[in-house]
Amino acid sequence: MKLLLIRHGQTPGNVLGQLDTEHPGPGLTELGKRQAEAMARSLANEPIGALYASTLIRTQITAAPLGRLHSLEVEVLDGLHEIEAGSLEKLTDEESHKRYMGTVFSWAAGDLDRRMPAGPDGHTFFDRFDAAIRRVVERALDQRHEAAAVVSHGAAIRTWAGRRAEDADHEFAARHVLANTGIVALEGDPDRGWKLLHWDGSPVGGLALADPTAEDPTGQDTAGS
Numbered sequence: 001m002k003l004l005l006i007r008h009g010q011t012p013g014n015v016l017g018q019l020d021t022e023h024p025g026p027g028l029t030e031l032g033k034r035q036a037e038a039m040a041r042s043l044a045n046e047p048i049g050a051l052y053a054s055t056l057i058r059t060q061i062t063a064a065p066l067g068r069l070h071s072l073e074v075e076v077l078d079g080l081h082e083i084e085a086g087s088l089e090k091l092t093d094e095e096s097h098k099r100y101m102g103t104v105f106s107w108a109a110g111d112l113d114r115r116m117p118a119g120p121d122g123h124t125f126f127d128r129f130d131a132a133i134r135r136v137v138e139r140a141l142d143q144r145h146e147a148a149a150v151v152s153h154g155a156a157i158r159t160w161a162g163r164r165a166e167d168a169d170h171e172f173a174a175r176h177v178l179a180n181t182g183i184v185a186l187e188g189d190p191d192r193g194w195k196l197l198h199w200d201g202s203p204v205g206g207l208a209l210a211d212p213t214a215e216d217p218t219g220q221d222t223a224g225s
């Protein structure tokens with residue numbers, strides 16, 4: 001099956017470059033709302049049979065236009081939320097960005113014991129994200145859906161795909177940014193493995209929807225962090 005992992009639209013926290021991972025989290029900026037509409041239009045012809053969002057409201061708001069277009073309910077699924085920043089929460093400085101992204105990419109490289117300061121380790125993250133994706137896949141196979149769309153978060157998608165996609169690794173994930181409404185598309189399943197179809201790091205719908213002034217850490221190249 002095809003799995004579309006979509007990062008949510010821009011939030012006020014993304015503009016400020018905040019490590020913003022707490023629940024329920026912010027909504028979208030005006031640009032973020034336009035990104036969500038454009039993302040839905042871009043995916044109008046995808047054979048999406050089910051649509052999921054994380055427990056943070058920015059993903060649910062982002063998914064809504066896509067749900068309307070495909071006449072699908074947005075299903076909120078545990079396990080898809082952003083990687084918790086722990087004591088780095090709400091920090092905006094470069095050192096904290098590097099520490100956060102450096103920790104999550106070390107998990108993608110296999111160092112699952114490393115811990116986010118006062119936050120989770122890699123085992124906790126992969127356990128919950130893997131379990132959520134397994135539920136998505138089981139339902140898709142059961143209901144014979146060709147594709148499912150999951151609206152999640154920058155660090156979570158980059159880290160998970162950097163470890164689980166056969167043709168990506170932690171260095172690839174660190175080099176490839178995922179701006180708001182960027183999409184990582186995979187083909188496969190948890191048992192046979194995942195092949196990377198494409199990694200669209202820019203907002204789908206065109207660069208007019210990008211915001212180069214935002215300090216957003218998961219929209220940036222953090223190779224070497």
Ligand SMILES: O=C(O)[C@H](O)COP(=O)(O)O
Pocket residue numbers: 007008011014018019020021082085152153154155216217218219
């Ligand atoms: O890394 C970030 O930008 C923040 O921690 C939150 O990620 P998100 O904007 O993709 O939810």
